[in-house]
């Protein structure tokens with residue numbers, strides 16, 4: 505079995521499936537350390553350890569919630585705790601949390617004793633469909649997000665939608681935006697159901713479908729040299745919006761996707777109705793959060809353009825981004841001029 509086949513196995517059957525999996529021979533001598541933050545300690549730990557027998561005796565290590573935990577200092581504290589507890593190469597880190605805990609825990613696992621196994625148990629929607637899948641681990645360093653990290657595949661990823669019951673609305677919308685993104689660049693039918701159909705009865709199957717798609721893409725391009733780039737749809741603009749307006753990542757990406765769709769209409773002939781329908785859906789979602797659709801004047805856009813140009817995807821000083829020919833059909837590396845970007849951002853003022 506190759507590493508890619510063995511690692512990154514997704515358990516769609518939730519905690520029950522995780523319990524079954526950890527009963528297998530390869531986990532017999534494992535010693536488990538559950539990494540969590542104060543929110544997942546309160547909301548998720550009891551459900552995990554009461555549902556998954558082998559984790560009943562696990563030790564747990566708490567780190568600060570959110571981006572604060574993705575630091576070298578916190579990583580060092582976790583390594584220290586592991587050493588003091590006598591952790592060895594057979595130890596396993598179980599990340600119980602959102603993308604921040606998963607990124608930190610994967611990073612810690614990649615470095616400890618030259619690499620130990622870790623299991624992701626994502627508890628936010630964003631982590632279930634995105635951050636827990638694909639082996640990217642990272643901390644923030646030198647004031648730059650995700651600047652230090654490794655590729656280190658989780659051995660298992662357990663998708664348990666039951667954790668979402670306690671997730672704050674805004675965090676939910678953050679994840680929804682990344683779901684829509686992944687569907688928009690890969691699967692027209694799924695994209696349509698996501699923007700048309702908010703019935704909760706189909707939500708869990710949509711969630712799992714998006715996780716499957718992300719998994720398929722990262723398996724085809726584990727080190728992010730090619731096809732994985734399509735997952736950056738909306739991100740060149742989203743990252744700039746996130747930094748400039750201090751918006752949560754997913755919400756900023758949702759707005760960035762609207763900018764990218766407008767450019768797609770202009771440059772690749774995406775149907776205007778797709779852009780209109782998306783804009784309407786986006787507005788509806790934002791209304792359920794504390795973040796109304798922002799608008800940008802030319803002065804704002806001037807300040808944001810350098811942020812877009814420093815995006816790592818660009819070469820030769822030109823802005824290159826992922827655009828859509830139609831839902832499900834993305835094209836990478838489309839060159840976009842500053843003037844086209846100005847025009848697309850100004851459209852946001854039309855509501």
Ligand SMILES: NC(=O)c1ccc[n+]([C@@H]2O[C@H](COP(=O)([O-])OP(=O)(O)OC[C@H]3O[C@@H](n4cnc5c(N)ncnc54)[C@H](O)[C@@H]3O)[C@@H](O)[C@H]2O)c1
Pocket residue numbers: 541542543544547548569570571574601602603604605607627628629630631634635636637638639640641642650667668669670671672675678
């Ligand atoms: N590695 C990757 O491929 C990848 C991909 C996308 C994003 N990321 C990273 O993911 C991070 C963002 O992840 P996130 O959006 O999950 O945020 P997060 O991890 O900060 O979680 C958001 C908040 O929700 C709380 N929370 C988590 N689960 C909960 C639950 N079930 N009930 C109540 N509260 C809960 C957390 O404590 C936190 O306060 C970023 O650092 C980003 O860089 C990584």
Ligand SMILES: [Zn+2]
Pocket residue numbers: 682739753757
């Ligand atoms: Zn993203």
